[in-house]
Amino acid sequence: MRLATFNDGTPDGQLLVVSADGTRALAADIPNLLAAITAWSSAEPVLRALAKRVNAGKGEAFDPAQLRAPLPRSWQWLDGSAFGTHGELMQIAFNLPPIETDRPLMYQGLSDRFLGPADPVPFPSEADGIDFEGEFGVVVDAVPMGVTPEQALSHVKLVVQINDWSLRAIAPAEMKTGFGWVQAKPACSMAPFAVTPDALGEAWRDGRVCLDLLVDWNGKRFGSASGAPMDVGFHALIAHAARTRDLVAGTVIGSGTVSNHDYAEVGSSCISEVRAIEIIRDGRPTTPFMAFGDIIRMEGRIPGGAAPFGVIEQQVVRHSGAAR
Amino acid sequence: MRLATFNDGTPDGQLLVVSADGTRALAADIPNLLAAITAWSSAEPVLRALAKRVNAGKGEAFDPAQLRAPLPRSWQWLDGSAFGTHGELMQIAFNLPPIETDRPLMYQGLSDRFLGPADPVPFPSEADGIDFEGEFGVVVDAVPMGVTPEQALSHVKLVVQINDWSLRAIAPAEMKTGFGWVQAKPACSMAPFAVTPDALGEAWRDGRVCLDLLVDWNGKRFGSASGAPMDVGFHALIAHAARTRDLVAGTVIGSGTVSNHDYAEVGSSCISEVRAIEIIRDGRPTTPFMAFGDIIRMEGRIPGGAAPFGVIEQQVVRHSGAAR
Numbered sequence: 080m081r082l083a084t085f086n087d088g089t090p091d092g093q094l095l096v097v098s099a100d101g102t103r104a105l106a107a108d109i110p111n112l113l114a115a116i117t118a119w120s121s122a123e124p125v126l127r128a129l130a131k132r133v134n135a136g137k138g139e140a141f142d143p144a145q146l147r148a149p150l151p152r153s154w155q156w157l158d159g160s161a162f163g164t165h166g167e168l169m170q171i172a173f174n175l176p177p178i179e180t181d182r183p184l185m186y187q188g189l190s191d192r193f194l195g196p197a198d199p200v201p202f203p204s205e206a207d208g209i210d211f212e213g214e215f216g217v218v219v220d221a222v223p224m225g226v227t228p229e230q231a232l233s234h235v236k237l238v239v240q241i242n243d244w245s246l247r248a249i250a251p252a253e254m255k256t257g258f259g260w261v262q263a264k265p266a267c268s269m270a271p272f273a274v275t276p277d278a279l280g281e282a283w284r285d286g287r288v289c290l291d292l293l294v295d296w297n298g299k300r301f302g303s304a305s306g307a308p309m310d311v312g313f314h315a316l317i318a319h320a321a322r323t324r325d326l327v328a329g330t331v332i333g334s335g336t337v338s339n340h341d342y343a344e345v346g347s348s349c350i351s352e353v354r355a356i357e358i359i360r361d362g363r364p365t366t367p368f369m370a371f372g373d374i375i376r377m378e379g380r381i382p383g384g385a386a387p388f389g390v391i392e393q394q395v396v397r398h399s400g401a402a403r
Numbered sequence: 404m405r406l407a408t409f410n411d412g413t414p415d416g417q418l419l420v421v422s423a424d425g426t427r428a429l430a431a432d433i434p435n436l437l438a439a440i441t442a443w444s445s446a447e448p449v450l451r452a453l454a455k456r457v458n459a460g461k462g463e464a465f466d467p468a469q470l471r472a473p474l475p476r477s478w479q480w481l482d483g484s485a486f487g488t489h490g491e492l493m494q495i496a497f498n499l500p501p502i503e504t505d506r507p508l509m510y511q512g513l514s515d516r517f518l519g520p521a522d523p524v525p526f527p528s529e530a531d532g533i534d535f536e537g538e539f540g541v542v543v544d545a546v547p548m549g550v551t552p553e554q555a556l557s558h559v560k561l562v563v564q565i566n567d568w569s570l571r572a573i574a575p576a577e578m579k580t581g582f583g584w585v586q587a588k589p590a591c592s593m594a595p596f597a598v599t600p601d602a603l604g605e606a607w608r609d610g611r612v613c614l615d616l617l618v619d620w621n622g623k624r625f626g627s628a629s630g631a632p633m634d635v636g637f638h639a640l641i642a643h644a645a646r647t648r649d650l651v652a653g654t655v656i657g658s659g660t661v662s663n664h665d666y667a668e669v670g671s672s673c674i675s676e677v678r679a680i681e682i683i684r685d686g687r688p689t690t691p692f693m694a695f696g697d698i699i700r701m702e703g704r705i706p707g708g709a710a711p712f713g714v715i716e717q718q719v720v721r722h723s724g725a726a727r
Binding site: 152154157178179180182186187188190202203207223224225246249252253254257259263265319320322323324327398 | 503506
């Protein structure tokens with residue numbers, strides 16, 4: 080089942096059930112996706128019934144330009160960093176000591192807004208080191224404190240695709256405080272479709288999204304890393320997050336930047352990794368961060384097949400009120 | 404003006420306007436405080452009119468035990484660490500190197516729930532090092548990215564009192580990752596009344612809450628530090644937070660643990676500081692962290708005068724489903 084959110088002018092938008100081929104949709108008689116995930120056990124059968132109808136040819140064409148993030152806002156966003164290759168390269172990129180921990184890495188980020196897949200992305204300054212981070216994520220229903228990784232898997236109700244915007248000139252300074260990121264992690268973006276795990280078929284396994292994430296920067300292929308080799312699966316990330324708190328329904332858990340050890344072949348899902356590879360190879364980074372006007376495109380794809388989440392395609396723009 | 408939230412069984416509760424003497428209340432014809440702060444320019448005059456009526460003797464007595472946090476949940480919680488003395492003592496408590504930064508310290512925390520002033524506080528294990536952190540906080544309306552500290556002050560619509568629960572056995576390990584805290588910072592608690600800055604009179608000045616925070620642990624005075632000597636005022640914390648993001652209406656900004664340099668006289672607002680003082684004095688900490696059954700009481704008070712936020716008085720309990 081594929082779900083999307085139509086821009087009806089309300090803060091949370093209008094929930095749509097979208098056909099498997101992505102061409103038609105039926106409006107759900109549930110106010111929005113946040114309401115649906117909050118009462119998932121009753122909402123799911125209603126939405127599945129609509130999915131059956133829309134896949135049988137009911138529903139209407141919709142304007143993809145009017146789709147927002149499937150969750151335009153949520154109560155909680157916890158982003159992991161579950162690809163070891165990403166972590167190793169970031170230490171080189173930022174000249175940081177290795178992170179000595181046997182714990183999954185995770186930070187709490189801004190969740191009061193997720194940008195839509197085609198929204199322009201405003202930043203105050205190119206000097207902040209504007210970077211994208213291509214990720215996969217999951218949305219859970221209410222998860223009780225102390226859940227085990229095994230139990231956690233059943234709480235994954237939806238899978239999403241995310242661009243975790245990052246400001247690299249600020250990130251290391253914030254990391255060194257130990258307090259995590261505030262300025263370096265503005266709002267993320269989401270691809271238009273949230274899908275139930277079953278809609279991914281074999282690509283959802285071991286708590287991992289085993290799709291290639293195709294990343295194009297200004298029309299040029301930048302990466303096609305696979306989501307399969309997460310060192311820590313989503314179920315373990317959820318259990319980590321729920322160690323000392325109940326997770327509110329609608330919590331989004333991110334994989335961190337999709338990154339593969341064979342980056343020389345598959346490329347990367349963020350600029351900082353490429354800069355680290357350049358440091359290793361040439362002694363210094365040469366790829367600049369993003370400029371205003373740049374376009375980033377991201378699409379999770381079954382090799383040679385479908386793109387279940389649709390496409391993120393966004394332009395970076397100067398914030399209109401940028402004072403500094 | 405004093406506002407509170409009555410437990411009517413809804414997620415956000417019922418907004419009450421409370422008399423200045425705290426004895427009576429009128430229910431507001433606005434669904435809840437999150438809705439009010441989201442449309443503050445239209446909500447404020449409505450609420451001020453109710454405040455006038457309730458202060459003229461209208462309204463009814465209410466059951467303090469039925470008050471929740473004034474904001475039972477919000478879209479964003481950003482907690483500063485604006486008392487330099489606290490930072491210095493925490494480095495000693497945790498044997499951490501000094502944080503080398505000229506930036507305000509701030510982390511993004513859990514905002515999907517704020518516990519009420521009398522709610523029991525469930526934790527999975529005493530071994531996690533259960534500690535309180537007495538703080539003041541402010542609630543802002545929508546703040547545009549790039550706001551200056553001077554502009555930021557006018558966005559402070561409400562002032563609150565907070566207990567930022569912290570798990571000290573986990574905190575240093577999470578700090579060392581640079582990712583900030585997830586497990587070490589479960590849900591915070593709020594005192595029952597959110598007040599407009601004018602209700603604090605002279606105690607609200609320079610973007611600081613100049614009240615003594617009386618902290619009692621199991622009935623014994625633990626601290627009475629003043630909120631006045633913040634190294635960074637709330638207006639500067641807001642500007643810091645809004646450097647690269649618009650702040651959503653309802654964002655709560657915290658001061659961090661209230662801490663004074665004359666701690667030998669005024670005591671502390673968290674256990675870890677006392678343990679640091681013991682390390683300085685005796686070479687080792689002797690005050691244990693909290694045990695299940697312990698009671699913490701916190702009350703911001705004008706010296707010799709009123710307690711505008713009311714009282715937090717909570718018991719720490721074992722989480723019923725604690726698996727480990």
